[in-house]
Amino acid sequence: MKQQTIQKEVSLKGVGLHTGKEVNLTFKPAPENHGYVFKRMDLEGHPSLPAEAAYVVNTQRGTSLEKNGVQIQTSEHVLAACVGLEIDNVLIEMDASEPPIMDGSSKYFVEALEQAGVKEQESEREIYEVKEITSYVDEETGSEIMVVPACDYEITTMVDFGTKVLGTQNASIKNLKEFKEEIADSRTFSFLHEIETLLDHGLIRGGDLNNAIVYVDKELSPETMEKLKKVFDKDEISVKSNGILDNLTLHHPNEAARHKLLDIIGDLALIGTRIKGRIIANKPGHKVNTEFAKKMAKKIKAEKRNQVPQVDLNQAPLMDVNQIMKMLPHRQPMLLIDKIFELTDNHVLGTKNVTMNEEFFKGHFPGAPVMPGVLIVEAMAQTGGILILSTVPDPENYLTYFMKIDNVKFKQKVVPGDTLIFRCHLISPIRRGICHMQGYAYTNGKLCAEAELMAQIVKSK
Known part of the structure; x- marks a missing residue:
């Protein structure tokens, strides 16, 4: 739909x-x-x-x-x-x-x-x-x-x-x-005792007998009668046989x-x-x-x-790493996504296989290697970059820059041997090359990171 x-x-x-x-x-x-x-x-x-x-x-x-x-x-x-x-x-x-x-x-x-x-x-x-x-x-x-x-x-x-x-x-x-x-x-409705309270508190100033059904649930005193006449600008106020104030006709019995x-x-x-x-x-x-x-x-x-996207990693991707490199300007060791499996007007799905050969593992906890959180966000952003670059006819002539990162959360560590799945979807439509999107990263059946990203594409030539 x-x-x-x-x-x-x-x-x-x-x-x-x-x-x-x-x-x-x-x-x-x-x-x-x-x-x-x-x-x-x-x-x-x-x-x-x-x-x-x-x-x-x-x-x-x-x-x-x-x-x-x-x-x-x-x-x-x-x-x-x-x-x-x-x-x-x-x-x-x-x-x-x-x-x-x-x-x-x-x-x-x-x-x-x-x-x-x-x-x-x-x-x-x-x-x-x-x-x-x-x-x-x-x-x-x-x-x-x-x-x-x-x-x-x-x-x-x-x-x-x-x-x-x-x-x-x-x-x-x-x-x-x-x-x-x-x-x-x-139409909206109220009971007589509520109307009296609302009037005493200066509310329903825009009310009249044509935009609210008033059910009379108590005896209508002369004082209340005069107050209602004044507020509703009526010469006479009465209760009809159906228990409704004045002459309003119900549209439905219920x-x-x-x-x-x-x-x-x-x-x-x-x-x-x-x-x-x-x-x-x-x-x-x-x-x-x-x-x-x-x-x-x-x-x-x-x-x-927390809903992990269902991806058949054995199927042919929509884009492999060679096709990704034709769109993204990143190269090793800063190209952090391997495949794109889904790409629509408002979302993109990509993956990365994390291996022990990653350059960052040489210096980041060498004895207990963990992928740096900032690089998970960078990989998420590169996945989102595919989404925004797909809106221009010559993506190879554009560069993507971060404008803002909000609400970043890390839930699970990522280690060698893990496969990261990234999903980014638009929060608002792309305007003037500016993309505001929500990104999620999953591994081992769990959410491992999320962030709200804003990026802009700018012509490089």
């Missing part, structure tokens, strides 16, 4: 639910492997904030993200629309901290994205296939969310708030193709459960990787959703890091 973005930019505007501020939001096409990124156009330098679980800072009445002082509030409805339409890469520009609440659902974001059109990209979509049950439980509230193996991305949610007016509700989808018709128009499912989709977008598995959530909320997203993101990253 290929990654997708949108064909053209599209904008919409409204007010933030909690800030009450008017905001313009623009969806823009984004390159492959970009993911979902928010951009604050109202701040100096237009800083960006990736939609990742690591940046969650607050889950009260919505999921708020923050990085280096840059904040995005109530991100879930926008992200749910992107996931629901199976869009992988999009830039979300805003001139305030909170997206417009619109009608309290994802409906208007879905309509805007459909207006922009969906465009298929070249790179394959990364999908994490669930092989075992993973769960997160909030001991304080009893909320639980888990994922189990399944053939698609399925979600089932069960809600029980212990109130007669709402009761117990369930909602589910078998795949994301159901999102637009079954889930997208399900709209509350469907909106909780919508929130789950938006919050789990923060994992950063598509899931092939069934999500089962009992009494979900933004806190349990995002804690589960953090747990899954760490699990996926760890599995990816």
